[in-house]
Amino acid sequence: MLKCRPLFLPYIKPQEPVVSALATLYPQPLWQWFGQICAIPHPSKYEQALSQHIQAWARDKGLTVQEDKVGNLIIKKPATAGFENRKTVVIQAHLDMVPQKNADKVHDFTKDPIEAYVDGDWVKANGTTLGADNGIGMASALAILGSDDIKHGPLEVLLTIDEEAGMTGAFGVEPGMLEAEILINTDSEQEGEIYMGCAGGVDAEFTVPAQWQAPAAGVTALTLSLTGLKGGHSGVNIHLGRGNANKLLARFLADNASRLELSVAAFNGGSLRNAIPREASVTLTVPAAKLSQLQQQVADYQALLQQELAAVEPALKLSLAETTLPAQVLTAEVQARLVNLLNVCPNGVMRMSDDIAGVVETSLNMGVITTTEGSVQLLCLIRSLIDSGREQVEGMLSSLAQLAGVPVKFSGAYPGWKPDPASPVMAIVKDTYQAIYNKAPVIMVIHAGLECGLFKKPYPDMDMVSIGPTIRFPHGPDEMVNITTVGQYWELLLAVLERIPEREAA
Known part of the structure; x- marks a missing residue:
């Protein structure tokens, strides 16, 4: 049984009110702080x-x-x-x-x-x-x-x-x-x-240079959003099979962009390279004649994901909402490069440790996607218990960047x-x-x-x-x-x- 020692600090007035419920918990000095x-x-x-x-x-x-x-x-x-x-x-x-x-x-x-x-x-x-x-x-x-x-x-x-x-x-x-x-x-x-x-770890940043064109005539602008995922720590939780919002939306675009004639105006998802992305959104246009098909594909995809991820992502939600027509969308060539890059980029556990049972050795988190006027950037975090594991994934991403015809930069490496x-x-x-x-x-x-x-x-x-x-x-x-x-x-x-x-x- 936990022994309760009588350890108390004088109450120290903070700059904002202390959360009163916390100050009564054991050990009181810790919770006051x-x-x-x-x-x-x-x-x-x-x-x-x-x-x-x-x-x-x-x-x-x-x-x-x-x-x-x-x-x-x-x-x-x-x-x-x-x-x-x-x-x-x-x-x-x-x-x-x-x-x-x-x-x-x-x-x-x-x-x-x-x-x-x-x-x-x-x-x-x-x-x-x-x-x-x-x-x-x-x-x-x-x-x-x-x-x-x-x-x-x-x-x-x-x-x-x-x-x-x-x-x-x-x-x-x-x-x-x-x-x-x-x-x-x-x-x-x-x-x-x-x-x-x-x-240890290292950041990997892909940059897809943007080229723009005017939206086609007779299109409807929409925002496709994925919300409700659990997210979590990209190291501690990476082995739990949780959905990555960036990867899941990239998968949808890879399956549907060409045949539904979708044009992407913006793709944004995640907020930190060391957090599994919980939410992502794509602003896109679709020919009015294919709107009903898009709506059906979104509904079918949500049902598929709810089936695939039922045990780990029960609150997953896809939504499609009309929005203002964007002034520009990505050219077909740039969009194809971006979607293929995001769809094929590795994510999750790369290898479990042979030395320590149940511990992930090497992983990759496809953390943040940001669209700006000049480019679409993808920020990933590679983690590994061994330098060679980290270097192997760096090599994989370098090869992927060469195939996609875009630059990738590695920075912020820190040792294990x-x-x-x-x-x-x-x-x-x-x-x-x-x-x-x-x-x-x-x-x-x-x-x-x-x-x-x-x-x-x-x-x-x-x-x-x-x-x-x-x-x-x-x-x-x-x-x-x-x-x-x-x-x-x-x-x-x-x-x-x-x-x-x-x-x-x-």
């Missing part, structure tokens, strides 16, 4: 308000706080009495959250607070991502910094920026910023699992975190979990881009581990965090800090 985090907008690229709030609080507490040149925060706290000779530990989380919302939700992630609420044993958000990824980890670190009765050695907290949109903060971490020998990453999303490795089965801190976490819960945790490698791989470059000898509570459907509006497991994660984190060994004598 998470309420404040929800109240202050902090999507990727817009973390400064939250960063400034944390800095002001840290200085008021008498803690040492530093903002590095890219915007990461490093906050340091001395050891509690009797723990001065323990190894220094850095608790690490990221400041930003993924901004995703349902189509009917009015919400500005740069201005509006997250509307979190309690539903049974879960905390959810009203129509948007919750930001439990990685707000719970951040809240736990800040709660420990603010406590006077948690036992720990010398402590550092590293809060990085822009993890969800390029890992800018992790790339900017430099040697000498941290003194710690041990790093505890808090960005894992399953209680009872200890992560000792993660995938190679598992270390002999990791001392992993052994501590494993033994501590066993002692608390009388069962063994699962040692895992995650198919997602934890920042640990990037930290290994400036700190190659740092011993690392990743833990966290159970978070479902991160990167989508269905995101939720399990309240009981937050308490379990908190108990584990505090017990591990208490068990950190002493520094070796010089």
Whole structure:
């Protein structure tokens, strides 16, 4: 049974009202902080308000706080009495959250607070991502910094920026910023699992140059939309067989554009390269004489998808609505190039790991399609536990680009975190979990881009581990965090800090 320690922080007034229901949950200091985090907008690229709030609080507490040149925060706290000779530990989380919302939700992630609420044993958000990824980890670190009765050695907290949109903060971490020998990453999303490795990745961007022509006479303009998909994290959820809105609409166009004489004016879908696209839309024209055929094909395609994806996408919906006639549509040649490229582009699991049962080795997410005056762009994210797997998919996409006659650019490559089965801190976490819960945790490698791989470059000898509570459907509006497991994660984190060994004598 979970032990409830009487750990309380003085209430800290946030810039916006704390979500009152959260502040009563256990552990109270963590949930108070998470309420404040929800109240202050902090999507990727817009973390400064939250960063400034944390800095002001840290200085008021008498803690040492530093903002590095890219915007990461490093906050340091001395050891509690009797723990001065323990190894220094850095608790690490990221400041930003993924901004995703349902189509009917009015919400500005740069201005509006997250509307979190309690539903049974879960905390959810009203129509948007919750930001439990990685707000719970951040809240736990800040709660420990603010406590006077948690036992720990010398402590550092590293809060990085822009993890969800390029890992800018992790790339900017430099040697000498941290003194710690041990790093505890808090960005894992399953209680009872200890992560000792993660995938690396690289962005791939196709650009299809646009050429335009006037719409034909006697056509009707329509918007074909696909909504209601679950989406989710393009690493953690990629093996679940969920629909990719971009791929599904591309499939429809490949089957119907030529015979129904459809002309595409715009194709837009997805919003983040690391989120499985939940929604996509195509603005198109159709000869008036073929409108009824198009309507029937859309109805038939929806029925087909509802049959194929019944188990994973029960809310899938295709809709066709008349719209204003566009001033221009893509030429037949460019449209054919675009549709064929999107239809044949790989998506999903490329290969499962031979070494770690049930873990994806290599994957590709066809994340974002954007139409502009000059081009249609497709942004994908390749992930792999091994460099050769990533390079193989890069080669596939390069070949595809050559066949399509369009350029592809690879950027933002980041390394994986190679598992270390002999990791001392992993052994501590494993033994501590066993002692608390009388069962063994699962040692895992995650198919997602934890920042640990990037930290290994400036700190190659740092011993690392990743833990966290159970978070479902991160990167989508269905995101939720399990309240009981937050308490379990908190108990584990505090017990591990208490068990950190002493520094070796010089």
